[in-house]
Amino acid sequence: MILTPAQIEARRRARALRTKQIAGNAYLWLLLVVLYAPILLIIIFSFTKSKVFGNWTGFTFQLYQNLFTGYDYNAQVRVDPNLYRAIAFTFIIAFAAALIATILGTLAAIGIYNMRSRSRKVVSFLNSVPMINPDILTGISLFLLFVFLGISRGMTTVIIAHVVFCTPYVVLSVMPRLTKMNPNIYEAALDLGATPFQALRKVLLPELRPGMVSGFILALTLSIDDFGVTFFTKGSGGLETLSTFIYADARKGGLTPELRPLFSLIFLTILILLVVMNIRAAKQAKK
Amino acid sequence: MRKLTDIAANRRTWAWPYVLFMVLFVVLPLIMIVYYAFTDADGGFTLYNFIKFFHTSEAINTLIYSFAIALITTIICLLLGYPAAYIMANAEFKTPAVMAMLFILPMWINFLLRTIATVELFNMFGLPLGEGALLFGMCYDYLPFMIYPIYNTLQKMDKSLIEAAEDLGANKAKVFTKVILPLSLPGIYSGIVMVFMPTVSTFAIAELLTRNKITLFGSLIQRSFGEGGIAMWNYGAALSLIMLIIIALTSFLDSGKESDAKTSLI
Numbered sequence: 192m193i194l195t196p197a198q199i200e201a202r203r204r205a206r207a208l209r210t211k212q213i214a215g216n217a218y219l220w221l222l223l224v225v226l227y228a229p230i231l232l233i234i235i236f237s238f239t240k241s242k243v244f245g246n247w248t249g250f251t252f253q254l255y256q257n258l259f260t261g262y263d264y265n266a267q268v269r270v271d272p273n274l275y276r277a278i279a280f281t282f283i284i285a286f287a288a289a290l291i292a293t294i295l296g297t298l299a300a301i302g303i304y305n306m307r308s309r310s311r312k313v314v315s316f317l318n319s320v321p322m323i324n325p326d327i328l329t330g331i332s333l334f335l336l337f338v339f340l341g342i343s344r345g346m347t348t349v350i351i352a353h354v355v356f357c358t359p360y361v362v363l364s365v366m367p368r369l370t371k372m373n374p375n376i377y378e379a380a381l382d383l384g385a386t387p388f389q390a391l392r393k394v395l396l397p398e399l400r401p402g403m404v405s406g407f408i409l410a411l412t413l414s415i416d417d418f419g420v421t422f423f424t425k426g427s428g429g430l431e432t433l434s435t436f437i438y439a440d441a442r443k444g445g446l447t448p449e450l451r452p453l454f455s456l457i458f459l460t461i462l463i464l465l466v467v468m469n470i471r472a473a474k475q476a477k478k
Numbered sequence: 479m480r481k482l483t484d485i486a487a488n489r490r491t492w493a494w495p496y497v498l499f500m501v502l503f504v505v506l507p508l509i510m511i512v513y514y515a516f517t518d519a520d521g522g523f524t525l526y527n528f529i530k531f532f533h534t535s536e537a538i539n540t541l542i543y544s545f546a547i548a549l550i551t552t553i554i555c556l557l558l559g560y561p562a563a564y565i566m567a568n569a570e571f572k573t574p575a576v577m578a579m580l581f582i583l584p585m586w587i588n589f590l591l592r593t594i595a596t597v598e599l600f601n602m603f604g605l606p607l608g609e610g611a612l613l614f615g616m617c618y619d620y621l622p623f624m625i626y627p628i629y630n631t632l633q634k635m636d637k638s639l640i641e642a643a644e645d646l647g648a649n650k651a652k653v654f655t656k657v658i659l660p661l662s663l664p665g666i667y668s669g670i671v672m673v674f675m676p677t678v679s680t681f682a683i684a685e686l687l688t689r690n691k692i693t694l695f696g697s698l699i700q701r702s703f704g705e706g707g708i709a710m711w712n713y714g715a716a717l718s719l720i721m722l723i724i725i726a727l728t729s730f731l732d733s734g735k736e737s738d739a740k741t742s743l744i
Contacts, residue, residue: 212572215565219577222562226584226618229595232602233587245598295496302493314493317500320508323729324722325679327696331703331718332507335514335711355503358496387489418590418682423703437590441686446594454591461586465579473575 230458237451240265244446258449270449277436278453281415284346284432288353289410295354296361297403301395303362304369318363321356326419329356334423344426352424353414360413361406368402511722514715519708527716537698541720544695548678551616552624555673556666558617559624563665564658566625567632578629582622589619593686607688615687616677623676624669631665632658667731674728679721695721 194202236244240253257263261270303314321329333352337344376398380390396403418434425435440446518524531537565571566578584592596615600607639661643653681696699721702714 208570211570215568215571216573219562219565219573222558222621223580226581226621229592229599229618230584230587232595232598233591236598244594245601295499298492299496301489302491302496305489306493307490310490314497317497317504320500320504323675323725325675325725327679327681327699328511328718328722328725329507331699331714332511333503334703335510335715336503336507338711339510339513351503354499358499362496412586416585416588422682422700434588434590437588437594438682441590441594450591454587458587462583465583466576469576469579 233451234455234458237455240448242445242448244448244451254448255452258452271447273431273436274447274449274453277431277433280346280430281432281434284349284353284421285411285414287350288357288414289407291350291354292357292361292410293403293407296358296406297365297399299358300362300365300369300399300402304366318359322359324356326356326417327423330420330423333420337424343428344424345428345430348424348426349421349430349432352420353417356417356420357410357413360409361403364406364409365399365402368399372398508722511715511718514712515719516716517712519712524712527713530713531716531720537717540693540698541695544678545724547612547616547694548674551613551620551677552670552674554613554617555621555624556669559621559669560628560666563625563628563632567629567635578626581625585622590682590686592619593683597687597689608691609688611687612684612692615683616680619683620673620677623672627668627672628662628665631662631668635661671728671731675725678724678728 232245236247237254238250238252239247240251241248253263253265257270261272261275262268263270299314299318303311303318306314324332329352333348333355334344337348342348377390377394380394381387385393416434417432418438421432421435422438425431431439437446437450440450515527516523516525518526562581566573566581593615596618597607597611600611600614605611635658639657640653643657648656679696680694681700684692684694684697695717699714699717702710702717
């Protein structure tokens with residue numbers, strides 16, 4: 192078969208594109224392999240009971256059993272009870288902080304939206320400070336404030352500190368919903384005799400709900416993942432979240448082995464959630 | 479006196495609780511850093527804390543070293559992250575749609591645990607825990623923060639501009655340097671800030687990755703508030719103020735866009 196020059200050119204192009212695609216995707220997969228290697232290591236070593244991370248002593252579900260029963264039947268010892276307290280505190284603090292941040296942030300977003308441009312600029316700048324500030328500076332500045340005012344550190348100070356760095360993100364998630372909304376609906380509700388609180392509940396909140404939900408979820412994840420701010424505001428009364436628990440554990444030299452199954456499960460849960468969300472979003476996009 | 483409902487009807491006032499909260503827990507704490515930095519343990523005004531810093535070569539060297547490590551980390555992340563973002567945002571490469579999600583997924587695992595796992599990875603391969611481990615761990619932790627903002631700007635970019643450049647006779651290299659790169663600058667700035675700021679201020683990662691062999695500026699600050707007791711707090715506050723100034727200067731690079739990038743992660 193004899194090909195015309197145009198056909199040869201077209202084939203050459205197609206081949207070049209294929210090579211480019213393969214090379215590009217290979218690069219991404221290579222990065223992902225490196226990115227996931229440590230996580231894979233955690234998951235793999237959650238299926239062996241060795242106390243030392245990185246030491247394979249045979250496949251077993253022992254650590255999962257330990258994690259759920261709170262008792263290591265092999266070694267006849269209890270799993271560090273501080274681990275469970277840390278898990279509980281992590282979630283109590285995260286939910287409290289996210290809830291307060293969502294209420295405070297939503298009201299603030301409505302307020303900022305209705306401000307004149309000068310005061311709006313000032314408040315928006317203030318709002319961006321905790322986002323720009325690294326966690327060590329947020330933590331230390333609050334630590335110094337609590338020390339200066341003679342407030343003893345504990346659960347309350349940690350929640351306040353988490354509200355500080357969570358609320359700005361709630362404000363930013365709610366704001367786009369406000370700018371998209373028809374501002375006259377709220378006024379109409381007032382004109383029709385609704386009190387401001389009724390108008391808030393019946394008109395504003397339903398419109399803002401998606402922004403509030405994503406703000407709440409973002410606040411939740413930021414709070415759960417935080418280490419630096421918690422470290423400086425938790426005090427020395429024995430309050431630990433998962434982050435500070437892991438840090439203290441690692442400094443002692445060992446790592447509570449039950450952390451491996453715990454984080455494998457957390458990772459799996461999030462993976463499934465994200466995949467389900469993505470499939471749903473893709474289906475909706477098709478419609 | 480105005481009635482409560484009148485105040486509530488004026489929706490500007492709804493931000494007041496938050497403004498009050500920020501004054502108390504954002505502004506006042508920052509003033510506290512300044513206050514402690516310029517006072518001694520008895521509360522009297524002094525410049526001693528800064529004099530001490532500029533006379534301690536170890537502290538200055540640590541600051542310069544941390545700055546260099548953060549800079550190198552940022553550059554590596556940019557060099558690795560830009561191509562990744564470019565490939566994902568470019569339809570030509572036919573990357574699976576879940577790819578972008580896969581890059582941010584590791585961030586949901588506690589970063590301390592990931593860091594410890596990285597240390598184990600180095601141990602398994604018999605690699606030494608030093609500067610190399612530190613750079614690897616930092617890049618590993620913050621690469622997604624570089625990829626995501628760049629990916630976002632590249633994806634939102636008006637593709638017809640590229641076609642226009644091609645139609646007007648620009649070759650591939652020209653299109654990239656004259657159209658794509660300049661248009662993705664906002665994303666690059668956000669990425670740089672999002673990687674540089676946490677790496678220059680980090681304090682736990684370095685300890686774990688190098689088994690306390692390398693001290694970064696963040697660890698130096700942390701230590702002033704730890705074992706030394708109250709006597710070191712004023713010095714620590716002075717170090718914090720220096721860090722705050724560095725952060726403030728860096729944040730001029732991108733004014734508030736970091737926030738957009740981070741909210742879009744969800």
